[in-house]
Amino acid sequence: MQLQLFVIILFLFSPLVPQENAGQFFSSGHTNNWAVLVCTSRFWFNYRHVANTLSVYRSVKRLGIPDSHIVLMLADDMACNHRNPKPATVFSHKNMELNVYGDDVEVDYRGYEVTVENFLRVLTGRLPPSTPRSKRLLSDDRSNILIYLTGHGGNGFLKFQDSEEISNVELADAFEQMWQKRRYNELLFIIDTCQGASMYERFYSPNLMALASSQVGEDSLSHQPDLAIGVHLMDRYTFYLLEFLEDIHPSSKANMNDLFKVCPKSQCVSTPGHRTDLFLRDPGSALITDFFGSVRKVEITMETINLTEPIQQVEQNFVNEERQKETYSYVDQLPVSEIIHQKPKQKDWHPPDGFILGLWTLILLVFFKTYGMKHLKHIF
């Protein structure tokens, strides 16, 4: 009797277990992963920014995101810089333990191509038709995107290439465009610059989570110099981020709350910050691999599906030869022709604008000053 009861209860509960797993399985809602990794500074003494970006690139590739889904933008070439004592290498750890340049680095935007304009075009997708696929962010509304920026920054801006800046407002607007064009499902934004927290203050689009290496008014510090190479190799925040990511493997269950704990003030000297109010899920339920890795979701189903006969005979239609072939074309993402070629026609009469009024007033004043007010009666 008790055994029967037990078996019944087991049978009742057993279908629930895979359903719970299934619920957790689809909790993230994304089907593909993209990464946009940007290093914005050039010159030999900014070696550490390139090393930062390449470390994140290495982790992201190791966890499964392929090169076709990574847009890597490096503003300067450190590996082949004339001053590099170890050519063709970029080290992230002193005593040259870890060469993050490796043999299979694929840089998509290099040197002077890393500009604010190109970065925003990559994010919003408004690239000229001649741009190759490797330079495009071809994400859809089921993509989780990781965006990593590093360089020199300040309160509300990030410096690109020593000649221009991107402001936090521009960045927030770019993300809003991405949201409206349904170019992401969820977006993780990491920035490692001085006063990095100012860059995510202005975000207002949903499903964004942001991390920064320092608060407004604080500087992000570099980690360690390498005396043989003669420069600082990494920034502190990214160094500890890399250390943390080295422990993550594709099936790891570590979540975002662990990521927020990376590099506390005792190690980083600056206070890392994060922002999760725009993120609709609980950060504890978002896995690291949701953004840093490309974990394929496999759907296990118990039911059988009848596939209908896929091949159908095309009806021979030799009757309608005059039927025109329909030409197919892509729908414009942005109705450019409407904007440029059509001027809004003013239907109602508007009073003349200030310039014409001012000009006539001037002419009248001069006339009356010269000839006196007595002529007024001749006019009216």
Add this chain to the structure above:
Amino acid sequence: MGLLSDPNRRRALISLLTRLNAPICVVCYMAGVAWFMGLAFEPFTLRTYMSENAMGSTMVEERFPAGERALGTGREFSAHKKKAGGMPVDWLVKTMQSRGLEVFTQRFSRRLPFPDEDKERYMVKGTNVYGILRAPRAPRTEALVLSAPCSPGDDNNQAVGVLLGLAQYFRNQVFWAKDIIFLVNEHDLIGMQAWLEGYHHTNTTGMDWSPLQGRGGSIQAALSLELSSDVVTSLDLVLEGLNGQLPNLDLANLFYAFCQKIGVLCTTQGKLQRNDWDSVSGYSHAVQTMMLMVMKQASGRPWGDHGLFLRYHIEAATIKGINSFRQYKTDATTIGRLLEGMYRKLNNLLERLHQSYFFYLMPSLSHFVSIGYYMPAFGLLALILLLRALDLWIQLATPPPRTEDGVADAEQMSSPGVLSVLTPLVISHLTGVALYTLPIHFQEIAVEHFPVSETEAVVLTAIAVYTAGLALPHNTHRLLTGRGTENGWKVLKLVAVLYLAVLLGCTALINFSLGFILALTLVPVAAFVTPDVPKALSAFIMVILSPACTLLFSVFLFQELQEMPVSFLDGWMLYLSVISQGILDHALYGSLVYPLVALLVYPCWLLFWNILFWK
């Protein structure tokens, strides 16, 4: 109404100015001198810091191992130098080639205007040898220079040895982004001038040199090494260059940073830094160091082989090794490491050094005073001249007191005509031209008539012309305009004071030390000389404060500051040699001190002498 357009207020200001003119002038002078002395006081100075971001900190690993081998090479060089009786060109070419450099030579020759008795040369012929280390991967657009002079006798052998040792070590590294040129120049400054002129395709001094066969791109920085002993106790940094030009302060900062990192004792002006700035002796030590720098800068001569690079906007400095009686000695390997570190940092440069100051004074190697802090000292002195000029202008503009003959007064107002001012001006400047040209041109005649050597003839002719200027006719105005000209001397003095102000101002902008020293002595003269002061006393004071006597006193002061005081006779001989060196510097390298003093300052001083003897 405004302050100056309201006639009442204007009158009040003018009366204030005329009443208090002399006291304000005295106060300004005291304030200017006090400001200058206060510059060496440590709380008023700033610590030096590295301004160039690309150079960063001293974050390199120096690994130069071969100090002993470098000294051995130096001994070989010395032996070959003795055998060749000058520059061992073939041995140097062979050695540099064996180290993997591209070696070239340059011949040069020059006849000096008169024999140089200090260095004992008249017809100079020599060869420069230089080797270029090409950057392994970089385009050949930029270069760095390391040079050591080939001196006669036993000097600077170790410098050439260290240079060759470093060349061999640098050749094995792959991280050079600029070409490095290793230069051994003969006849120190003359050879360096020939090389620089050949490198930059200029010919400013009329030297004869063969064109350079090999070049390395535009030179970003240069270091000159002077090392005459196997071990040193300290390294001295020499910054003053031609015409008082200084290299960018970042070069001195770089040197100081590496000295601290490696632990070598480093000095400037040969004086060690002291920590007790609040004691009297500490402060006087800092004042001495700063005064040495001021005197060296005012002389306008290059105090090391680096001095000629500065004209081409190449930041350069000379590092001298000094072996004094101290316990802690530094060996050649450490010196090599220091130079290696400096060159690795200079290698990281992306642009020429420009972030730090170009105009500064250094009371010690770790503290500096920038132009913004020291210029007010000169400004206060120049203010005296402007106040005097204003005073004279007001005196000239106010109508003279009414006398019985109104017509005569009007005539008197207009009588200080142009001619009475122009004549002294022309005569003074002609005397200046005579002082500039006669000494060199008439040396043959002087040697024929007097039992002196050419150098002495030149110097003594210069002094003779200078003294003859004192006896110039100074009453030409009486012949020209007839009657007494009360206002004539005022107009002349106004012109002279303004002329002096402009002259000193321009000089101080280019060479602050020269401008300040001249101002210290000439401004009191200009301010207080009138025909009415007691003639004998003021004539004596004027001669004491004239440029020639200033130079004499500076020579004695310089020797005192270097802690090598001289007797009067030795000082006088030194003074004569200083004059001859000044003339030679002008002829050989284009130094501007001699023409400035002869053609502009001396005539200005003569104008005041003229005013003194107006009546």
